[in-house]
Amino acid sequence: MIKPTSEKMQNIQHLIPEFERWKERYPSDFTGSLTIPCLRRIQEERGYIADSDIDELVAYLGVPRMQVDEVIAFYTQFTREPLGTHHLQVCHNLSCSLRGAEGLVGYLCNKLGIQPGETTADGKFTLSTVECLASCGTAPMMMVNDTYHENLTPATVDALLEDLTR
Amino acid sequence: MTAPDSTTPAFPALSGRKYFMNFPVTDTSHSLEAYKARGGYQSLHKALTSMQPTDVTKEVSASGLLGHGGAAFPAGRKWGVIKLTDGEPHYVCMNADEGEPGTFKDRWLLEHVPHLCIEGLILASYAIMGRHAFIYIRGEFDLPYRRLRDAIEEAYAAGLLGENILGTGYSLDIVLYRGAGSYVCGEASAMLASLEGKKGWPRNRPPRLTVKGLYQRPTVVNNVETLANIPAIVGEGGEAFRKVGLPKSPGTQMISISGHLVRPGVYEIEYGYSWEKFIYEDCGGILGGRGLKCVIPGGVSTKILDANELKGRTLDHNSALAAGSQIGSGGMIVIAEGTCMVRVARVIQRFYHHESCGQCTPCREGMGWMERILDRVVRGEGRPEDIDRLYHISNANDGTTICSLGDSAGYACSAILDHYREEFEYFITHGRSMYDGSLTVEDPFAAVGATA
Ligand SMILES: Cc1cc2nc3c(=O)[nH]c(=O)nc-3n(C[C@H](O)[C@H](O)[C@H](O)COP(=O)(O)O)c2cc1C
Ligand code: SF4
Ligand code: FES
Numbered sequence: 055m056i057k058p059t060s061e062k063m064q065n066i067q068h069l070i071p072e073f074e075r076w077k078e079r080y081p082s083d084f085t086g087s088l089t090i091p092c093l094r095r096i097q098e099e100r101g102y103i104a105d106s107d108i109d110e111l112v113a114y115l116g117v118p119r120m121q122v123d124e125v126i127a128f129y130t131q132f133t134r135e136p137l138g139t140h141h142l143q144v145c146h147n148l149s150c151s152l153r154g155a156e157g158l159v160g161y162l163c164n165k166l167g168i169q170p171g172e173t174t175a176d177g178k179f180t181l182s183t184v185e186c187l188a189s190c191g192t193a194p195m196m197m198v199n200d201t202y203h204e205n206l207t208p209a210t211v212d213a214l215l216e217d218l219t220r
Numbered sequence: 221m222t223a224p225d226s227t228t229p230a231f232p233a234l235s236g237r238k239y240f241m242n243f244p245v246t247d248t249s250h251s252l253e254a255y256k257a258r259g260g261y262q263s264l265h266k267a268l269t270s271m272q273p274t275d276v277t278k279e280v281s282a283s284g285l286l287g288h289g290g291a292a293f294p295a296g297r298k299w300g301v302i303k304l305t306d307g308e309p310h311y312v313c314m315n316a317d318e319g320e321p322g323t324f325k326d327r328w329l330l331e332h333v334p335h336l337c338i339e340g341l342i343l344a345s346y347a348i349m350g351r352h353a354f355i356y357i358r359g360e361f362d363l364p365y366r367r368l369r370d371a372i373e374e375a376y377a378a379g380l381l382g383e384n385i386l387g388t389g390y391s392l393d394i395v396l397y398r399g400a401g402s403y404v405c406g407e408a409s410a411m412l413a414s415l416e417g418k419k420g421w422p423r424n425r426p427p428r429l430t431v432k433g434l435y436q437r438p439t440v441v442n443n444v445e446t447l448a449n450i451p452a453i454v455g456e457g458g459e460a461f462r463k464v465g466l467p468k469s470p471g472t473q474m475i476s477i478s479g480h481l482v483r484p485g486v487y488e489i490e491y492g493y494s495w496e497k498f499i500y501e502d503c504g505g506i507l508g509g510r511g512l513k514c515v516i517p518g519g520v521s522t523k524i525l526d527a528n529e530l531k532g533r534t535l536d537h538n539s540a541l542a543a544g545s546q547i548g549s550g551g552m553i554v555i556a557e558g559t560c561m562v563r564v565a566r567v568i569q570r571f572y573h574h575e576s577c578g579q580c581t582p583c584r585e586g587m588g589w590m591e592r593i594l595d596r597v598v599r600g601e602g603r604p605e606d607i608d609r610l611y612h613i614s615n616a617n618d619g620t621t622i623c624s625l626g627d628s629a630g631y632a633c634s635a636i637l638d639h640y641r642e643e644f645e646y647f648i649t650h651g652r653s654m655y656d657g658s659l660t661v662e663d664p665f666a667a668v669g670a671t672a
Pocket of ligand 3: 145146147148149150151185186187188189190193195321322323
């Protein structure tokens, strides 16, 4: 096990006890596996992953920097840039499209004045389209940060946005 | 704002045997206490106190249980490959990545019967003498993750996990591992790469994962639903399980059904159930009083079947195969008369292009190419040679790629072309859809004016 040196771990120092606890349930040689859980935890806190986070994680886990960079680029949930406070992710796969996903995207574009992939000027909302979120029976739907909102209609979208803007 | 915990609605039960949807869902029915009151963890107790690991595998083989992740591989045969005396650690990984479009039944299981899933995973681990097991859950899942996390902690606290389970000397730790957004990580070898903390690239076989899997150790990967069947098989015995359903399709199937349907949702059917009765009666038939055009039976990666091909069919593996398709992941998507199939194909192809991991040339290049062609056709700029080209690219992926994402995309596309070629020809000739071009029957956003 690598003992972290405190002066090099300004960003993730406070998370290390948690990371160490996770190891208790892993087989002994599984340090590399922690890459994804650690990145998730770092992003959960900051909203994105900064270069300095990666440096510290590489030092802590002892995995190649290249592996961490590849992981961040490969998985769609990781981001190197800050997103809006509320990340609206609308599923536009088949079942949702059959139940009005296109209309939902258009409605959100109109209301927020942005296109998918963009963030509102006040930094409150980022809009994205994503693939199936396993919520096809309750379409159309979107995920706002961690939470699924299903069976959406103009009225429920209005209420939700109002709530989030408040 | 915190939305109410979203759970899939429950509907009146279909006739037939149930292993999962056999209790009233309440706010607490997922707890350890409620699960134990329904007889939960008795199979674990039985196995750990009166069965050898090989006995568990024997029962699973005798049950004829087929994997529910998509390929219907016999579970007992997979476990049987593991050599219990090779001195290596062995791992079981539960595949809870559920990414196949149209599939949301594992979510139901994780939300409502997390302990059943965990009991199945412990039994599987015991059967292959594993000391550590993994659950790989897709990164977007929130409530299923929290339910599973809490259930695991409950199980540890009750002595059902950790050292010396139920005082029997068997020990097992479970790692609950969250993905981070990637469809291809549902493919077993990609999932293991992801569990090793790498990007999720599938790899060629051999060696099989049961020979060299996670960290080069023998590894069994099973779908959530597959493992959730194990407690019943151990409890009632493999022979008894085999009598449920049909001889070549033992047991039940969790069907997630969505699309142009009055009552979409998750249903458990006993294999052999009437396909038409299921759609027209149990699920309430097609929206807007329309006719049924076609069904994608088991996730978008399975071949489309039209209304005629479903006539008189039952829901089971042989029947689906005879019709030219598969039960797959049980993710059934229902499409009404009047729906533009060119646009359906485009949505599906956009998905495959987005999810191709890019390792194999035919898949990396082909998926984007097919999407560009379909985009062009939908814009009204299709060319006469486009149909042949789509077939050509589909065929070029057949059997030439590492994982079956490329093949499946090709099969899905050519099956739509085979059935609805005239719609593609019409779109290319006239520059517009043969129908109104819409994908919806009832669009909640239609009145407020959107992109259409
Ligand atoms: C591209 C791709 C995606 C897959 N996604 C999933 C998935 O989300 N869940 C799953 O259980 N199996 C998925 N599979 C199938 C797995 O590779 C594997 O066969 C399955 O988990 C084995 O479990 P079973 O034998 O219990 O069915 C996928 C396969 C491919 C090729
Ligand atoms: S077929 Fe496609 S997704 Fe599968 S390994 Fe090859 S490039 Fe990746
Ligand atoms: S298609 Fe949108 S959640 Fe599955």
